[in-house]
Amino acid sequence: MATRKVTLSLDQTALMMAESAAAKAGISTSAWLSAAARREAVRLGAGTEWGNPAVDAAADDADLAAAEDDLRAAG
Known part of the structure; x- marks a missing residue:
């Protein structure tokens, strides 16, 4: 998934x-x-006209699986 660098302000907590x-x-x-942010936007009904939610969800699953593999490999 393509990314774009942005600056955000978040409260400390x-x-x-x-x-x-x-x-x-x-x-x-x-x-x-x-x-x-993607999950919350979908939950609130925003973004339904953008992208393909099934493809985005599969990409998220793939990212999570890769992160879990990295953690296992790191011990």
């Missing part, structure tokens, strides 16, 4: 929670925030 969740998932904070 939200950032700490995102960093913790990303670490537990074995992915970068940026990847975790991107997935979380």
Whole structure:
């Protein structure tokens, strides 16, 4: 999935929670925030006219599987 670099402001607690969740998932904070934003947008009904949700979900699953493989390999 293509990415674009942006600058965001987050409150300290939200950032700490995102960093913790990303670490537990074995992915970068940026990847975790991107997935979380996508999930929330879909939950609220936004974005239904963009992209292909099935393809995006498969890409998220592939990213998660790769992160889990990396964690296993790291011990």
